[in-house]
Structure formats: structure tokens, C-alpha cells
Amino acid sequence: MLQGYxxxxxxxxxxxxxxxxxxxVIAVLLGLLGAAMKLSKSRxxxxxxxxxxxxxxxxxxxxxxxxxxxxxxxxxNELAPKLGYADYIDINxxxxxxxxxxxxFGAYLTETFRGAIMAIPAGQREAGIAYGMSNxxxxxxxxxxxxxxxxxxxxxxxxxxxxxxxALVSIIGLSDMMNRAGMAAGATREPFTFYMTVAxxxxxxxxxxxLLLGALQKRYSLGVRTASL
Amino acid sequence: xxxxEVMGSSxxxxxxxxxxxxxxxxxxxxVGLLAAVPLAVLRASPNVWLxxxxxxxxxxxxxxxxxxxxxxxxYGLAQFSWVRESVLWPWFSSAWFCSMFAFAxxxxxxxxxxxxxxxxxxxxxEVEAARAMGMSPFTLYRRIVLPSALRRALPAYSxxxxxxxxxxxxASIVTLMDITGAAREVNSRYYLPFEAFITAxxxxxxxxxxxVGLFHLAEKRWLVHLAPRT
Numbered sequence: 001m002l003q004g005y006x007x008x009x010x011x012x013x014x015x016x017x018x019x020x021x022x023x024x025v026i027a028v029l030l031g032l033l034g035a036a037m038k039l040s041k042s043r044x045x046x047x048x049x050x051x052x053x054x055x056x057x058x059x060x061x062x063x064x065x066x067x068x069x070x071x072x073x074x075x076x077n078e079l080a081p082k083l084g085y086a087d088y089i090d091i092n093x094x095x096x097x098x099x100x101x102x103x104x105f106g107a108y109l110t111e112t113f114r115g116a117i118m119a120i121p122a123g124q125r126e127a128g129i130a131y132g133m134s135n136x137x138x139x140x141x142x143x144x145x146x147x148x149x150x151x152x153x154x155x156x157x158x159x160x161x162x163x164x165x166x167a168l169v170s171i172i173g174l175s176d177m178m179n180r181a182g183m184a185a186g187a188t189r190e191p192f193t194f195y196m197t198v199a200x201x202x203x204x205x206x207x208x209x210x211l212l213l214g215a216l217q218k219r220y221s222l223g224v225r226t227a228s229l
Numbered sequence: 230x231x232x233x234e235v236m237g238s239s240x241x242x243x244x245x246x247x248x249x250x251x252x253x254x255x256x257x258x259x260v261g262l263l264a265a266v267p268l269a270v271l272r273a274s275p276n277v278w279l280x281x282x283x284x285x286x287x288x289x290x291x292x293x294x295x296x297x298x299x300x301x302x303x304y305g306l307a308q309f310s311w312v313r314e315s316v317l318w319p320w321f322s323s324a325w326f327c328s329m330f331a332f333a334x335x336x337x338x339x340x341x342x343x344x345x346x347x348x349x350x351x352x353x354x355e356v357e358a359a360r361a362m363g364m365s366p367f368t369l370y371r372r373i374v375l376p377s378a379l380r381r382a383l384p385a386y387s388x389x390x391x392x393x394x395x396x397x398x399x400a401s402i403v404t405l406m407d408i409t410g411a412a413r414e415v416n417s418r419y420y421l422p423f424e425a426f427i428t429a430x431x432x433x434x435x436x437x438x439x440x441v442g443l444f445h446l447a448e449k450r451w452l453v454h455l456a457p458r459t
Contacts, residue, residue, distance in 0.1 A: 055430075055434065057391075057437075058391075058433060058434040058437035058438070059395070059430040059433045059434055059437075060394075060395035060396075060397075060398035060409065060433055061395065061398075062395075062398040062399060062401070062402075062409055063398055063408075063409055063412065063426055063429050063430050063433060064426075064430070066409075066412070066413065066416070066422070066426050067422065067423070067426035067427065067430065070416060070422030070426070071422040071423045071426065073422070074420075074422055074423070075423075160292075164293070164294040164295070165294070166294075167294035167296040167297055168294075168296060170296075171402060178294075178296065178297065178300075182300075185304065189308070190308050191300070191301075191304040191305045191307065191308055192301060192304075192305035192306065192308040192309065193308070195297055195300045195301045195304065195305050196301065196305070198297055199289075199293045199297045199298070199301065202292065202293045202294060202297060203289065203292045203293055206292040206293075207292065
């Protein structure tokens with residue numbers, strides 16, 4: 001049915017997953033940084049973080065991706081000669097895609113993490129400091145374990161949206177599963193078959209993510225009492 | 230730094246794009262919402278024969294990328310000769326119709342879940358009181374459940390509307406000249422990516438702010454009973 005294109009599409013699925021996981025790493029780092037800036041006392045830091053989250057969340061992923069892909073290409077090739085490079089530099093679509101998606105979801109995760117940190121009573125942090133723990137210890141021992149629990153529902157949501165937005169990297173020429181399905185569709189004139197295959201693969205990825213993150217949520221909520229009606 | 234001349238001279242292209250974007254958004258939101266209300270009622274029903282099929286629909290559409298859905302409809306359906314020979318083909322061969330159809334289905338799935346969640350959160354006392362007053366199921370939904378559920382769904386729905394505004398940018402991939410389409414045109418004409426896409430980003434940002442503002446007004450009008458009292 002897939003006329004031998006299945007291995008190629010599965011390879012593309014690995015590219016998709018790699019893009020998703022790599023951008024998740026960037027997004028988590030940016031999200032933690034953004035949340036720290038938003039909760040800090042410095043007005044400048046707060047302002048920068050607010051501009052970041054507002055602008056990124058107000059502009060479509062596709063526009064940001066095209067801006068970073070084409071704009072980054074131009075900027076690098078204008079900068080490089082000044083730094084002594086003579087050759088034309090091609091921006092790697094993988095890096096452009098990962099950077100963009102990481103940058104976008106960093107903004108969404110900033111809000112998720114900020115909410116999660118604020119949900120932890122300040123007294124607990126103060127108690128930690130009163131015990132003589134350093135800021136790092138307070139974060140690692142007291143804030144982080146609880147933050148995970150509060151942040152997981154929002155994190156799960158953002159991860160699912162992130163996975164789905166990786167389909168866009170095919171537009172800037174990365175050979176993810178969407179891109180490969182397009183090639184197979186062109187060669188065989190059976191677009192429905194191949195895009196349906198991609199849809200099923202995405203459904204598998206999102207379903208498995210749901211299961212895993214649901215189990216994680218259970219693990220981190222072990223000590224929480226819930227009332228059942 | 231930025232080439233303001235090109236940005237200024239290409240503004241009419243962008244204004245045309247705003248019209249296309251808003252048309253796509255409005256049509257898909259209206260169709261999606263109209264279909265979502267009855268589907269949400271079914272989704273919240275205790276009868277699994279009614280709620281499961283709707284669950285499957287929302288699960289599939291919320292679990293796959295909008296781009297895949299759009300390509301399945303725009304490129305995919307042409308694979309079948311019975312579609313090409315049917316009376317619907319003039320519609321399904323148009324990028325306009327396919328985009329709106331894909332966007333409407335997508336937003337319908339998300340909206341169904343939002344409204345179904347709000348319906349399930351209806352206080353049991355309200356439903357019991359309505360039944361005690363002798364309301365029929367239809368009257369119960371019309372007078373009690375839906376008016377309050379739709380109000381409670383407003384904040385989540387405003388997020389969905391913003392997501393959909395951003396989703397319409399995918400229409401540029403299937404050749405429509407929306408805001409993103411205009412930006413891609415400007416970029417390919419002048420090779421000025423910063424000017425082209427920053428202008429587009431500005432337009433989207435402005436539209437986002439307007440929509441957020443409108444929803445704030447709507448919440449003030451219809452959700453005032455849930456606002457915190459200070």
C-alpha cells in the first residue's frame with residue numbers, strides 16, 4: 001500500500017521526534033529563564049520577559065519560522081564577511097527549525113513555569129532559607145519537586161502543541177515525515193495515503209506522550225490527597 | 230536599517246492579506262462553533278454511544294497537526310476519482326474552500342471539548358432544580374445548562390480563537406494571499422525577509438490584541454458574576 005516508502009517515512013518520524021525533543025530542551029531552558037525573570041525584582045528583567053512572551057504568543061509559528069529561517073540566513077551572510085568568512089553560509093533547516101520552535105515554546109513554558117512556582121507557598125521557600133539552604137538548594141529540594149506537579153498539566157499541553165507544530169519544519173525544507181510524505185505523494189500520486197500515514201504517526205506520538213506524562217503526573221502527585229465524590 | 234520604503238509600498242498587499250485572514254478566521258470560527266455546540270452536548274452525555282464517537286472525532290483532530298489535516302483535504306482528496314467526479318469537486322479543488330473546511334473542522338474539535346468541559350462543570354443543584362420544575366431535557370439545556378456553560382467557556386474559547394488566528398497562516402502554504410502570503414510575496418519579490426515578516430508579525434500582533442480586547446469586553450458583559458469581588 002505504501003509502495004516501499006514506509007522506511008523513508010519512519011526515518012522522517014525520527015527526524016520529527018529529534019526536532020521536537022531538541023526544541024523541547026531549548027524551550028524548557030528558556031521557560032525557566034523567562035519564569036525566573038518574570039518573578040525577579042528587577043524591572044528590566046520583568047519587562048524583557050513580558051515583551052518576549054507577549055510578542056511570541058501573538059505571532060503565528062509559521063511567520064516566526066520564516067523570519068528566523070530567511071532572516072537568519074541574511075543576517076549571518078551579512079555578518080560573516082565582516083568577521084573574515086568569505087564563503088556563503090547556508091542556514092541548516094534543522095537548526096533554524098529547532099531554534100524557532102524552542103524559542104516559541106519557551107514563551108509558553110515561561111507562563112506555565114511561572115504559574116507553577118507561584119502556586120508554591122512562599123513560606124516554604126522562606127523556611128528553606130531559614131534552615132540555611134542556598135538558593136540552589138531551595139530550588140532543587142523544595143521548589144522543583146512541587147513545581148513539576150503544578151507544571152505538568154500545562155507542560156503536557158505545550159508538549160502536544162509543540163509536537164504538532166514540528167510539521168511546519170517541512171516548509172523550510174527539513175526532511176521530516178511531512179516532507180517525505182510530500183515526496184512520496186508526488187511520486188506515486190497518492191497524497192491521501194501518505195498524509196494519512198503521517199496523521200496516524202502523529203496520533204501515535206501524541207497518544208504515547210499522553211500516557212507517559214499521565215503516568216508521570218500520577219507519580220508526582222503521590223502525596224496529594226484528592227477528594228472523590 | 231529596515232527598508233521602510235518597501236515596507237510602506239507593500240502595505241496595500243498586507244491590507245488585502247488582513248481581509249483574507251479575517252475572512253478565513255470568521256467563516257471557520259462561525260461554522261466550527263455552530264457545529265461544536267450540539268457535538269459538545271453529545272460529548273457530555275452519559276450515554277457512551279453518543280459521547281464516544283464525538284470523543285473519537287475530537288481526539289483525532291486534536292492529536293494531529295492542522296497542516297496535515299489541511300494537506301489531507303487539499304491534496305489528499307484529489308487522489309480518489311469518486312471525489313474528482315462528484316458534484317462537490319469544484320469546492321474541494323479550491324484552496325479557499327479547503328482551508329476553511331480544514332480550519333472549521335479543527336476549531337470545531339477544540340471548541341467541542343471546551344464547551345463539553347463547561348457543560349460537565351454545571352452545578353448539579355441547578356440541573357436538579359430545573360428537573361424538579363418539570364423542564365424537559367431540551368428546555369433544561371436551552372434555559373439552564375447552555376447559557377451558563379457557554380459563558381464559562383469564554384476564557385478558554387478566547388485562547389482557541391487566538392490559536393485559530395495563528396492557524397490561518399497555514400493558508401499561505403496552499404497559495405492563499407493572507408497576511409503570511411503577502412509577507413512571502415514581499416520576501417520573494419525584494420528578498421527582504423526582515424521587512425516582510427516583521428510587518429506580518431506586527432499585523433498579527435495587532436489582530437491578537439484586538440481579539441483579546443474584544444474577549445475582555447465579552448467577559449465583562451457575560452461573565453461578570455464570576456469576577457472576583459474585591
